[in-house]
Amino acid sequence: MELPIRMDKDSKTPIYHQIEEQVKALIAGGHLAAGSTLPSIRSLSKELEISVITTRRAYLNLEQQGFIKTTQGKGTFVAEVEADKKKEVTVAAIYQALERGIETGLRHDYTIEQIEEAFQEIITSFKAKEKEEVKKHGNLD
């Protein structure tokens, strides 16, 4: 079994953290149902071209946070995760993505106000798009 996980080797986020975040996102998004099998530490390490030490660390953290569980001799499985916790992950992912955008702006010497302006522009264009969709397809009741 393989996971749709991609490592960003240029990123400053440690690799084990990248794995954790992506596995959590797969679980929160419903792509990995409770009870489904995860790849073994050794085979995921081979797929991702990293050491078992790093993969084990990611799995241990995921297990401690209740996202996966390991049964001796049987393997590693996705745990039952409460809806609240899944929502938390999704919210955190959205915040993180927005933060990254703001950081990119700051790196290019934008002021917070300029970034806010850009953000408003994007929001406005998204709202406009949404309105158009409603016009095209009628009311979304």
Add this chain to the structure above:
Amino acid sequence: METWIKVKGLEKKLDGFKLGPLDVEFESGTIHVIVGNNGSGKSTLFKQMMNLVTYDKGQIEVMGYSVDGKEESWKKKIAYQPQTLIGCVEFTGNQLQQIISPMYSNWDQSLFSRIVEMLNLPLDRKYGKLSQGVQQKLSIALTLARDTDILLLDEPTAHMDIPSKRLLMDLFVEWMERGEKLMVISSHQTEDIRKLADYLLLMRDGQLIGKYLKEDLSSSHKRYWLAQQLPVEKVPGEIERKNERMVVTSSAEEAESFFEARQINWLEAEALDIDEIVSYMLGGGRQ
């Protein structure tokens, strides 16, 4: 993870070549890949770990037993695959299997048959009549099936075709999952380093440059393209610079604080490929 092989202060002089002093340990549950130039001493080290070649100074311990020829029971815990099997030329694969299998109590006949089938090995032909690649495949089948705790493989896939290499990669992964195992491979194959290695041991001219966790090497080596000209002074960890705008470093973190302190901006930072890092470290420069 336990330390299963300990090498301490190992030294050997041989016709103008000096190996060591080497100090290194190998832990269970991991794959160590030894990478080095030709003649760097990799094969000699393997043979010493098997007590097939003597050494002048130092000591080697395998699973608590001293490797000095007095007590040889530890040999049952190790399967060693040399670059070329000696004394097998006249035997067929079937005969070799009959000779080797009774010597190992864990011999796994079904694993042996599965590898034979998977790699399409002709067991009725004499070893000496097989091509180098097929000889290697047969010898891997004979080695893995011993199901020992430790596997020492000296360039196991050097002569093999690409599809067989891939099959073997999966076999090695599967073998590691049979229990608590230790695998030490010497290899020039980038794929072995990428896909199998937990630790990399770099050797040059009989010396161990170091033992590294694979990701530590990748995260510390970076190439930067700068917005301004490079300062005359060296960047921390600098290994190469070009056009006064591009610099390669082995200490990315220190290099970044160095740039920040001097208000030098970089347009792009790129992680190096593992084979590029190895070439730099073994003195081959950029590929």
